[in-house]
Structures are given as structure tokens and as C-alpha cells.
Amino acid sequence: MVSSQRVDALNNPARALLDLFTEKTPLDLDTFPTAVANHFSEIFASDDAFQEIPALDIDHPPSKYDDNALVRFRAMIQDTSPSPELYLAKYNSGQCGGWGLSKDAQTDDSSSAEVDDVDSVIEYADLRECAVVWAVSIPGESAWCRDGNSISDSTENKGQNSASTSQSHKFPIPDAKHVGVRLKIYDGNLAQSLKSTDTHSFVGILSSESLNTDRYSDTDTDKEVPTLHVLFSRPLTSTIVPRKFPYTLPKDSQTTSVLDLRNELITWIADEGLAGDRDAAEWVLLCVLSRVQSRTPPILPPSLNISRFPPPSTLSKDSTSPAPEPILPTLLSYILPTVTSVPLSLNTINTTDFYPQSKDEDLHAGWLQLASGSTMCLWEGGLSEGGVNEKGIMNLRAIQEIMNGQAVDYVFPFSKFSFPTDIVCITISEGRKSTFFQTSINVPLKPSSKEAEIVQRLYQAPDRLKVPHADKLEMFRGLIGGAKIGKVTINDNVAEHIQEDFVKERQTGGGDQAVTSEDLVHRIMTARLLALSYQSEEVTIDIWERTKALEASRKARF
CATH class of the missing domain: 2.40.50.140 (Nucleic acid-binding proteins)
Structure with a gap:
């Protein structure tokens, strides 16, 4: 029937x-x-x-x-x-x-x-x-x-x-x-x-x-x-394709454990998108699987800046052609359901709409009107000499508001309304920090490739990207998608260990090395993301120690 x-x-x-x-x-x-x-x-x-x-x-x-x-x-x-x-x-x-x-x-x-x-x-x-x-x-x-x-x-x-x-x-x-x-x-x-x-x-x-x-x-x-x-x-869910947490490997998989699969994913991101930098690749992984977990109190996705990114000047011989863009956004599009790459040239900043605006009673879209769960890659390498006009300032402010509070304004002739969103922001900049934005995490790139190959690998053409076979890609997607919807707890024993660890660092640290309460909040957030990437439903002491080591390695790069 x-x-x-x-x-x-x-x-x-x-x-x-x-x-x-x-x-x-x-x-x-x-x-x-x-x-x-x-x-x-x-x-x-x-x-x-x-x-x-x-x-x-x-x-x-x-x-x-x-x-x-x-x-x-x-x-x-x-x-x-x-x-x-x-x-x-x-x-x-x-x-x-x-x-x-x-x-x-x-x-x-x-x-x-x-x-x-x-x-x-x-x-x-x-x-x-x-x-x-x-x-x-x-x-x-x-x-x-x-x-x-x-x-x-x-x-x-x-x-x-x-x-x-x-x-x-x-x-x-x-x-x-x-x-x-x-x-x-x-x-x-x-x-x-x-x-x-x-x-x-x-x-x-x-x-x-x-x-x-x-x-x-x-x-x-x-x-x-x-x-x-x-x-x-x-x-639809934020992962577009339904996922489960914790993720489990297919029965016919040649990969023996989720941990091995995680390592393979980090290696692929590092080798193909970041010239061999595994630490930066791990931070990328942690950020792309993050989401808005709470608005009161705010537990929001961290914004990531990959700094000291070599410029593509050696590849662009024609000054009239647009600067080549990093391969990283293209790579991420193979494992994430929604990825938007925004080239932050002065023309883009000053002339295009970043937030939705009503014009003649018709709502015009902007770059930032994206579905929840999206990843937005902001590439600052296309900047040239010139100024940012009033429209550009408003556009940049709108991006910063998403990074800080996960909200975007919809502008109407006599009013504006702020609507919640859930967008992961990854900025790629050539300097010590982002030119325009204050991000919660800054990771200076440290390539492991030969110096002559670094730029070619970071800006390689999409058709030269080495893509894993379909089964492996699907496992990568399942790993990230599962983590994207997962929930992590911290039991009393681990919470007590974290507290004692924090007090000890406060007592032994001093001057610029003193650990602040903001550092503690950042570490706890990172530990939760790290647990999700391991498909673990709770933060363990081992994960906490791994979090400290990852953060120490990042700070040592400065």
C-alpha cells in the first residue's frame, strides 16, 4: 500500500x-x-x-x-x-x-x-x-x-x-x-x-x-x-550528515583504533595543508570540531589564527592577478560538511557585504549569514596597500563579534537585530598575529618541509592535493562529525587534580609566566576539545596533561 x-x-x-x-x-x-x-x-x-x-x-x-x-x-x-x-x-x-x-x-x-x-x-x-x-x-x-x-x-x-x-x-x-x-x-x-x-x-x-x-x-x-x-x-543537524558519538571504526577497517585514525587525520592535515606542522594541524582539528555548547555561561568555539604563514609572493609573478590562496580550506572541504573561504583583500572588505542588510524591503545576504556548524577560513594574504573605509570597518567588526560572542547583526533601515550563530573562525595571517582580529588561539606556523618546498606545498593547486581513498575520508568525517555532537564531563577526581595543578602553578610561577584564571578557562576548554577528538566522554588526567603539553608547545613558538 x-x-x-x-x-x-x-x-x-x-x-x-x-x-x-x-x-x-x-x-x-x-x-x-x-x-x-x-x-x-x-x-x-x-x-x-x-x-x-x-x-x-x-x-x-x-x-x-x-x-x-x-x-x-x-x-x-x-x-x-x-x-x-x-x-x-x-x-x-x-x-x-x-x-x-x-x-x-x-x-x-x-x-x-x-x-x-x-x-x-x-x-x-x-x-x-x-x-x-x-x-x-x-x-x-x-x-x-x-x-x-x-x-x-x-x-x-x-x-x-x-x-x-x-x-x-x-x-x-x-x-x-x-x-x-x-x-x-x-x-x-x-x-x-x-x-x-x-x-x-x-x-x-x-x-x-x-x-x-x-x-x-x-x-x-x-x-x-x-x-x-x-x-x-x-x-538537518549541524553535521548535515547524521553522526554518532563516540565514533566507532567500521568492522572491516584496517585502522586498528580511533587513536590511530586521529593520528592519520592530523598527519594528513599537516602534510597536505600546513607543510608538515603537526602541532598546528592538531589545533586546526580541535577548532573545527568545536561548537557553541552554552551561551549562559558562554562556552563558545575558540577562534584560531595561524600566524607567520609564508606569503605566496614567489608563486605570483603577475601583479595584476589575485594572490594564490592557501590549500587548507580546500583540504578541510573534504572532511567538513560546510566550509567557506573568505579572501580578505581590501576590495572584499570595502565593497562586499559581510552581514545581512535590508535594502528596498529585500534582505540581501552577507558572507556571515552561514548555517550553524559552518567553518569560515579568513585569508589575510591578499592584502595590499590602502585604507579600510567605513563599510570595511563595519564588516571587520561583524567578524570580530562572531569570534567573541557568536552573534551576527541583521541591519534594517531604522534598526538592527542580533541573531545567534555557531561558526568556527580560522584566520591565516603572515605576521605575528592577525592584522584585524583578536583571536583566542594564535599558533605560529612551524613547517617541517624543506624551505624550498614550503610555499609550493602551502599554496598547491587543488588538483595536486593528495586525497585519501574514499573509505578513509569517510572515517575522517565520522571522527570529526561524532566529536562535533559529543558531550564531555569532568568527574570530581579530575576536577580536584586540575584545581591542585592550577594552585601549584600559581605558587611556582611569577611575572609574565604567572598562570591566570583566563589561562585555566582556556585549558579546560581545550581539554574538553581534546577529549572529544579522542572520542572520550570524559576528561581524564592523561588528557589534562596532554592539554598542558600542547599549550606549552604552542607558547614556546613565540
Whole structure:
């Protein structure tokens, strides 16, 4: 029975919806949208059934689908500010309205007319309201986790827009290939729960409708935009792909332990992304698996700066071409679900939007409007001589606010509102510290490669990156994803040891070497991250001692 319903829904979702409307007698128009969500989510409850729904993405844009096709769109909510719309939930003929059915799915000519043309026959008690929001492809989503589709590497997805060219200002990453879709949501419970930067897999009936909702407007700028009439949705986790903690190795794995796998991951990050610097690679690992654990009191992801990063000057002979970017963000995109690389050139800082802004009652996206769990790599090597204008100062301040408090401002003409976020920030700078930002962790790079090879390895072309085989990559992803959702405790014995250790250091230290309470908080945070990377559910004394050694090694580099 379910299998037959699934086939019918895939082949003709509009007819399946009409049949459900007929079955629901006596009918309650207020609860029917919830019944629709429950019905279709049950049909596609299993993962295998869900994967049968065609995906809407950068390789399968709206233009590749017929009107009224059933699709699933894994997306981030970009704008919740559009006004709700009225729709006729039931026509005089007794047939279903809404979900884009008014034009093609009805057989009664009078009922298929537009609402404005049938005022004389409308039962106003049958009017209902649907929410309207704008959604986009998840910014920075890595190629390997985009719905399992066979697509090109994420580094090749820049340079052109897809079907949403007219609304490209609503995507956070300038000039990046993406899909933008207007969602119409009929289920009030779902509509009320959606917030900006939430990520869902939306399943619905795809159509194309006018962007201008004012039927009496004679504007010349009216245009058609992809519109998804949502049947149901599935919320996504911050890891996009579901993960478990603690992570366990596959039964057929040749790697003998999680600790060995962790060492292999650090070695790969160090050798391919950081010219052999294992300590810096370990700090990168600890930062990318961090998340907002609490806002009161604040337990936030640490911001990392990799300083003394050799400039790419020996590689860039043409002064007019953009400076080569480090390979590290590309490397991270193979093991993290969402990575955004921001080249902090003066042009980028002074001319592009970093935080969302409402312009002419339309919310324009900014670099920082990213989904929770994202990693943002900020590369300062593209800086040249010049000044930072007022817009640039506001942009840099917005990044610092994310590092300090994990919040980003949405700016409107006469007000601004701060919204919580959860973004890991990794800065790469050439000097002793970041040019613009105060980060919680600063790790001077100490390459182990031969001097003549350092720059070539740090800035190698993406196609020269040595990538582990697919099974090993999946284990790396599982290790990080598991740690990303894990929880770590500190038992009483370890807490007492930490306290005694702190007191002892305070008594023996002096001058600039004195250990402060801020140092203690930083160490405890690092110890928790270290435990997560070991897939341990508690901080042990051994992990605490390893934390102290890692921190001492970092400070010795100065």
C-alpha cells in the first residue's frame, strides 16, 4: 500500500494531494496542511524512500524539472521577512486549493480562475494564509555531502550562478553557483518554527511564479522565480550528515583504533595543508570540531589564527592577478560538511557585504549569514596597500563579534537585530598575529618541509592535493562529525587534580609566566576539545596533561 502511494506521489504529486483532500472527510481546512505534512512524510519515512525523491541542487536546478514535479531541496533559510499570502483553500467545486494547484490541477473552469477574477463566487471563509520565505543552497556545502549526488568538486563551483541569477544577492557567497527558491509553507507549525540560517530538506511541488505579489502593479521588473510548495520537511543537524558519538571504526577497517585514525587525520592535515606542522594541524582539528555548547555561561568555539604563514609572493609573478590562496580550506572541504573561504583583500572588505542588510524591503545576504556548524577560513594574504573605509570597518567588526560572542547583526533601515550563530573562525595571517582580529588561539606556523618546498606545498593547486581513498575520508568525517555532537564531563577526581595543578602553578610561577584564571578557562576548554577528538566522554588526567603539553608547545613558538 505504501509502495503504491509512493509511486503515485513521485509521478503526480498534485493528483496525490487531491486524492488526500477527497479522502479527508469531513474536512477541516485549518488542520489539512498538517495532515498533508504527516501523510507525505509517512510515505517517504525511510531513508531509501526519501532518496527516491529527485534532488533540487546546483547540478539539478529548477530549469531541469517540469512544472508540478516533486523535488527535495536541501537548503538554508535566508529570508523570513516576505509577507504571508492568502490562498483559496477550497474551491466552489469542492476541490483542493493551494500548493500551486489552482491553475493545472482543477477540472472546474470557474474554480481554476485566479482569486481576483472570481470575487463573486469566493467563500471568504475558505481563504487561508501561507507563509513565504526565501531559501538557498547551504552556503559552503562540500561536494561530498550534497545529497549524495555525483557533482564536481566544490572548488569548481564558482564563477557562475544557476537558475536564481536574478536573486543572486540573496546568497551569502558572492559569485558562487547556487540555487535560490521561494518557499510557500502551508503548515503553520512548520512556518512558525523556521528561523534565518535554519537548514532543512524541503519536499514539495515545484513551479514558477511571479516574484511580484502585487497583481495590480505595472512594474517592468516583475519576474518569474522558482517556487516550492512545501508538503513536508526534515530538519538537518549541524553535521548535515547524521553522526554518532563516540565514533566507532567500521568492522572491516584496517585502522586498528580511533587513536590511530586521529593520528592519520592530523598527519594528513599537516602534510597536505600546513607543510608538515603537526602541532598546528592538531589545533586546526580541535577548532573545527568545536561548537557553541552554552551561551549562559558562554562556552563558545575558540577562534584560531595561524600566524607567520609564508606569503605566496614567489608563486605570483603577475601583479595584476589575485594572490594564490592557501590549500587548507580546500583540504578541510573534504572532511567538513560546510566550509567557506573568505579572501580578505581590501576590495572584499570595502565593497562586499559581510552581514545581512535590508535594502528596498529585500534582505540581501552577507558572507556571515552561514548555517550553524559552518567553518569560515579568513585569508589575510591578499592584502595590499590602502585604507579600510567605513563599510570595511563595519564588516571587520561583524567578524570580530562572531569570534567573541557568536552573534551576527541583521541591519534594517531604522534598526538592527542580533541573531545567534555557531561558526568556527580560522584566520591565516603572515605576521605575528592577525592584522584585524583578536583571536583566542594564535599558533605560529612551524613547517617541517624543506624551505624550498614550503610555499609550493602551502599554496598547491587543488588538483595536486593528495586525497585519501574514499573509505578513509569517510572515517575522517565520522571522527570529526561524532566529536562535533559529543558531550564531555569532568568527574570530581579530575576536577580536584586540575584545581591542585592550577594552585601549584600559581605558587611556582611569577611575572609574565604567572598562570591566570583566563589561562585555566582556556585549558579546560581545550581539554574538553581534546577529549572529544579522542572520542572520550570524559576528561581524564592523561588528557589534562596532554592539554598542558600542547599549550606549552604552542607558547614556546613565540
